[in-house]
Amino acid sequence: MRNIKIVVEYDGGRYSGWQRLKDSDNTIQGKLERVISEMVGAETEITGSGRTDAGVHARNQVANFKTKSDMDVLEMRSYLNTYLPRDIVVKSVEDVGERYHSRYNAVSKKYSYYIWNGDVPSAFNRKYSYYVEKPLNLDDMRSAASKFVGTHDFLGFSSLKKSKKSTVRTISELSVHLDGDMVRIDFVGDGFLYNMVRIITGSLLEIGLGEKDISHIDKVFSSNIRASAGITVPAQGLFLEQVYY
Amino acid sequence: MRNIKIVVEYDGGRYSGWQRLKDSDNTIQGKLERVISEMVGAETEITGSGRTDAGVHARNQVANFKTKSDMDVLEMRSYLNTYLPRDIVVKSVEDVGERYHSRYNAVSKKYSYYIWNGDVPSAFNRKYSYYVEKPLNLDDMRSAASKFVGTHDFLGFSSLKKSKKSTVRTISELSVHLDGDMVRIDFVGDGFLYNMVRIITGSLLEIGLGEKDISHIDKVFSSNIRASAGITVPAQGLFLEQVYY
Numbered sequence: 348m349r350n351i352k353i354v355v356e357y358d359g360g361r362y363s364g365w366q367r368l369k370d371s372d373n374t375i376q377g378k379l380e381r382v383i384s385e386m387v388g389a390e391t392e393i394t395g396s397g398r399t400d401a402g403v404h405a406r407n408q409v410a411n412f413k414t415k416s417d418m419d420v421l422e423m424r425s426y427l428n429t430y431l432p433r434d435i436v437v438k439s440v441e442d443v444g445e446r447y448h449s450r451y452n453a454v455s456k457k458y459s460y461y462i463w464n465g466d467v468p469s470a471f472n473r474k475y476s477y478y479v480e481k482p483l484n485l486d487d488m489r490s491a492a493s494k495f496v497g498t499h500d501f502l503g504f505s506s507l508k509k510s511k512k513s514t515v516r517t518i519s520e521l522s523v524h525l526d527g528d529m530v531r532i533d534f535v536g537d538g539f540l541y542n543m544v545r546i547i548t549g550s551l552l553e554i555g556l557g558e559k560d561i562s563h564i565d566k567v568f569s570s571n572i573r574a575s576a577g578i579t580v581p582a583q584g585l586f587l588e589q590v591y592y
Numbered sequence: 593m594r595n596i597k598i599v600v601e602y603d604g605g606r607y608s609g610w611q612r613l614k615d616s617d618n619t620i621q622g623k624l625e626r627v628i629s630e631m632v633g634a635e636t637e638i639t640g641s642g643r644t645d646a647g648v649h650a651r652n653q654v655a656n657f658k659t660k661s662d663m664d665v666l667e668m669r670s671y672l673n674t675y676l677p678r679d680i681v682v683k684s685v686e687d688v689g690e691r692y693h694s695r696y697n698a699v700s701k702k703y704s705y706y707i708w709n710g711d712v713p714s715a716f717n718r719k720y721s722y723y724v725e726k727p728l729n730l731d732d733m734r735s736a737a738s739k740f741v742g743t744h745d746f747l748g749f750s751s752l753k754k755s756k757k758s759t760v761r762t763i764s765e766l767s768v769h770l771d772g773d774m775v776r777i778d779f780v781g782d783g784f785l786y787n788m789v790r791i792i793t794g795s796l797l798e799i800g801l802g803e804k805d806i807s808h809i810d811k812v813f814s815s816n817i818r819a820s821a822g823i824t825v826p827a828q829g830l831f832l833e834q835v836y837y
Contacts, residue, residue, distance in 0.1 A: 356714070356715045356716070357715050358715045358716055404715075404716075424712065428712055428713060433713065433715070433718055434715050434718070435715060436712050436713055436714065436715045437712065438711075438712055466683075467669065467673055467681050467682065467683055468673060468678065468681055469601070469681065470601045470602050470603045470649075470678070470679050470680060470681045471601070471603055471649075471720065473678055473679070475716065
């Protein structure tokens, strides 16, 4: 059996997220599995590096699948991009060792969240960012961002009720960038809890808008209570940028 | 009467172009006039700097209208962006002198055409560029581009059959840029004939793909025959970037 790794870019806007659902194939995984199965002539399941939620985008999602097909990798890429919907693009296809597993072998991931902070909304970025009209204090957001870097229990910054598994994660980078009217927040970490990137972004926004003080973050960390953290910002601004192996 | 100038950004993807049509209001001008008329409480017509075709985008289209309303300009902008569809954004509203005319006073315009030249298409830029898979020779395209700069009769590079009006125009800049996999062609000129930007782009593409020689451009100029110029590339890659006064 060959083990094939693919790198996928998708506009998540009209999908119910990455993970295949029983009653709907309106998922990225579902669309990919259907076309891959047709291509290799056998029911084929793929393993992604992790899920992305409904509406979340990816520039470099990674997945792998096993197959007996002897099709050339460039032919595969061309086949997939011909038959996939145009908002899902396979950027590369390569043979990898049989033990390669796109989820277990992932060491860390990079997500970016995009906030459009102009005087008026953007006609072009509206589906790929969250519009915040009031001016943001980026210095305050950067100071707050530094509080998340390191190893912490992020339960209070997730949508998990409780968890039997550990909710401790390590964030190695959390940086705030400005390009014209677009604010981008980059997150690099060894793993992210459910909605964690979107809730941390919401918490940074409250601070950038002057609604809460930076010290508030310590309180959430010490109490672990979700309700006291910021809102969960919308999916449309979130991109899975990179998976590191 | 006040004379109000507006700067408008729009994603032209789902519209039948700028110019209001009798039987359909699926035009940018039509949408703007409806919301402006409601805002000022009187049927109001607007004058654009020029038309854009169906599917063409604009970052800074300019228009003006006369009104007796005494509404504040920032209130107007806020009203318009609340009631316009989200793919049409009014970036600024200002009072101008009564003789200001957004078409007659326009001195020159800048258009850009975007070509995605990656190994695979782009999930995110697919609606804002034309995908060309084969590699382009940008040096050849730049040499060819320089032949258009200056004052010429552009009849052969337009979709006009014949014209009673002059088809002589002056292009002051035609430059080819590369950013990652995106090729951008910038056009600055005192006026552009029907489909001229898209046909010149098609002609540059033929040369970039090695299908035609640079000398071919001189032949089109000397014959003025449209059929011998390049294809008309699709509207989705074309942006009206700026109108200069």
